[in-house]
Amino acid sequence: xxxxxxxxxxKSYNGTKALDNISFDVQRGQLxxxxxxxGAGKSTLFRILTTLLLADEGEAFVDGLHVVNQYQExxxxxxxxxxxxxxxxxxxxxxxxxxxxxxxxxxxEENYDLVKDIYVQIEPFKKRLAGKLSGxxxxxxxxxxxLIHKPTxxxxxxxxxxxxxxxxxxxxxMLKSLKEKNIAILVSTPYMDEATLCDEIALIQEGRILKIDxxxxxxxxxxxxxxxxxxxxxxxxxxxxxxxPYTHSVLPFGExxxxxxxxxxxxxxxxxxxxxxxxxxVEVFDIKASIEDVFLDLxxxxxxxx
Amino acid sequence: MRNDKVIQxxxxxxxxxxxxxxxxxxxxxxxxxxxxxxxxxxxxxxTAMRMLTGLSKPSSGKGTVAGFDxxxxxxxxxxxxxxxxxxxxxxxxxxxxxxxRFYGGIYGLSKNQIEIKTSxxxxxxxxxxxxxxxxxxLPLGWKQRLAFAVSMVHDPExxxxxxxxxxxxxxxxxxxxxxxxxxxxxxxxxxxxxxxxxxxxxxxxxxxxVSGKIEALDTPDNLKETFKAESxxxxxxxxxx
Numbered sequence: 001x002x003x004x005x006x007x008x009x010x011k012s013y014n015g016t017k018a019l020d021n022i023s024f025d026v027q028r029g030q031l032x033x034x035x036x037x038x039g040a041g042k043s044t045l046f047r048i049l050t051t052l053l054l055a056d057e058g059e060a061f062v063d064g065l066h067v068v069n070q071y072q073e074x075x076x077x078x079x080x081x082x083x084x085x086x087x088x089x090x091x092x093x094x095x096x097x098x099x100x101x102x103x104x105x106x107x108x109e110e111n112y113d114l115v116k117d118i119y120v121q122i123e124p125f126k127k128r129l130a131g132k133l134s135g136x137x138x139x140x141x142x143x144x145x146x147l148i149h150k151p152t153x154x155x156x157x158x159x160x161x162x163x164x165x166x167x168x169x170x171x172x173x174m175l176k177s178l179k180e181k182n183i184a185i186l187v188s189t190p191y192m193d194e195a196t197l198c199d200e201i202a203l204i205q206e207g208r209i210l211k212i213d214x215x216x217x218x219x220x221x222x223x224x225x226x227x228x229x230x231x232x233x234x235x236x237x238x239x240x241x242x243x244x245p246y247t248h249s250v251l252p253f254g255e256x257x258x259x260x261x262x263x264x265x266x267x268x269x270x271x272x273x274x275x276x277x278x279x280x281x282v283e284v285f286d287i288k289a290s291i292e293d294v295f296l297d298l299x300x301x302x303x304x305x306x
Numbered sequence: 307m308r309n310d311k312v313i314q315x316x317x318x319x320x321x322x323x324x325x326x327x328x329x330x331x332x333x334x335x336x337x338x339x340x341x342x343x344x345x346x347x348x349x350x351x352x353t354a355m356r357m358l359t360g361l362s363k364p365s366s367g368k369g370t371v372a373g374f375d376x377x378x379x380x381x382x383x384x385x386x387x388x389x390x391x392x393x394x395x396x397x398x399x400x401x402x403x404x405x406x407r408f409y410g411g412i413y414g415l416s417k418n419q420i421e422i423k424t425s426x427x428x429x430x431x432x433x434x435x436x437x438x439x440x441x442x443x444l445p446l447g448w449k450q451r452l453a454f455a456v457s458m459v460h461d462p463e464x465x466x467x468x469x470x471x472x473x474x475x476x477x478x479x480x481x482x483x484x485x486x487x488x489x490x491x492x493x494x495x496x497x498x499x500x501x502x503x504x505x506x507x508x509x510x511x512x513x514x515x516v517s518g519k520i521e522a523l524d525t526p527d528n529l530k531e532t533f534k535a536e537s538x539x540x541x542x543x544x545x546x547x
Contacts, residue, residue, distance in 0.1 A: 165503055193504060235484075235488065252508065
């Protein structure tokens with residue numbers, strides 16, 4: 001049985017389509033990533049799946065249960081960590097956890113095994129008020145609270161937003177071990193670099209899914225000539241490359257520019273040309289696409305700027 | 307006295323009781339440089355930046371920002387710097403023009419100067435048609451570039467960008483970095499804090515703070531070489547763990 005099954009879900013707010021015909025499945029024990037920027041519709045989809053919001057069109061099932069007709073049963077079985085910090089700021093760490101356990105009719109002791117690995121990291125601070133925790137610790141507490149009733153499906157809406165790189169890394173390690181316990185996890189993130197940590201991903205923008213695949217496949221199947229171009233005068237080169245007839249797109253990518261060409265050229269060839277045009281320190285390499293390259297390319301295709 | 311070092315600090319320290327939030331940091335930033343100021347949550351970035359922007363008095367150490375003394379001339383510093391963050395930037399319920407007028411007024415520009423600035427910003431950002439629209443109605447990317455332009459309405463020597471681009475569209479983020487490149491090319495100094503390590507790679511040089519100290523400072527290339535890392539993310543993890 002599929003853990004999550006979504007069929008043609010659409011939702012509008014005052015005429016604006018927040019979700020436009022979304023369909024995908026998440027399997028048990030799978031870590032599925034919903035990758036997209038703010039305003040893509042990620043949170044709306046989470047609210048529909050956790051039975052907090054009704055879709056305009058389409059159907060969805062969580063753990064085999066219908067999100068509208070069987071919402072009460074779903075609520076008992078899912079764990080949900082909303083984007084905004086959802087804990088009680090004026091309760092202590094321990095009180096928050098025992099509160100969530102109690103409303104689901106269980107106790108911390110009963111399901112301690114499941115949260116142990118995460119909770120031990122914040123247990124030394126269990127008397128501290130949740131509002132006084134650091135970002136990384138809040139996140140661990142919120143995950144513990146979402147897990148304490150032993151859910152079969154876990155919904156994590158941007159769990160790593162605003163959290164530093166070290167805590168982000170630890171968080172993804174925790175998700176990996178949860179997945180091995182056969183929990184299905186749907187996680188959303190605006191960080192493209194986190195996409196590769198998922199088993200399967202959907203790239204989403206402005207309520208539409210651009211692509212669904214395993215991240216590895218998505219990167220390997222990118223079929224356009226892609227180059228990294230490096231120079232000390234990045235901005236000049238960017239403006240220069242924009243005007244070249246062979247340029248399909250060129251975008252800043254950290255210390256490099258990523259260039260997609262519309263004709264087949266070799267890196268050496270491009271490098272020679274640019275050198276002769278005055279960029280004496282320029283270096284051009286063939287590169288493999290990252291998820292961000294894929295996303296940018298697909299979103300350019302769908303360009304619909306206001 | 308002018309020099310090409312827009313920020314220069316030595317042994318800058320901020321102590322709260324026994325706790326040294328910022329512990330003897332020394333560095334400089336040159337004119338026209340894009341300088342990345344990195345660190346984990348709680349490393350002391352915000353405290354350091356508050357001292358550099360004249361909002362908090364150092365416990366010890368010395369330095370200058372935009373040519374003014376961080377200990378004695380914090381009010382002058384505030385006049386000569388720009389500031390933008392993701393959280394605090396524009397008034398959503400004012401129009402584009404009203405926002406420019408408001409910030410221009412805050413920084414003491416004359417009516418005439420404000421008018422010139424307004425048409426300049428609207429033209430450069432291609433916003434002429436939406437000048438009388440509420441900021442709330444603009445797409446995020448436009449708002450961000452407008453906020454950046456507004457932070458420079460008084461032609462500051464240096465602009466502090468406090469985690470400016472979190473969570474936004476990869477396309478929008480790139481447009482924003484292009485605006486930053488453009489400002490730097492015109493000689494503006496850019497000081498960016500971020501905890502997105504991939505953004506660090508856009509900077510000319512970056513510093514990494516760990517527990518109140520600057521543990522590394524160099525170009526992204528050199529840092530990756532020194533720490534034998536593939537990416538700035540790796541550099542950061544090696545340092546911060």
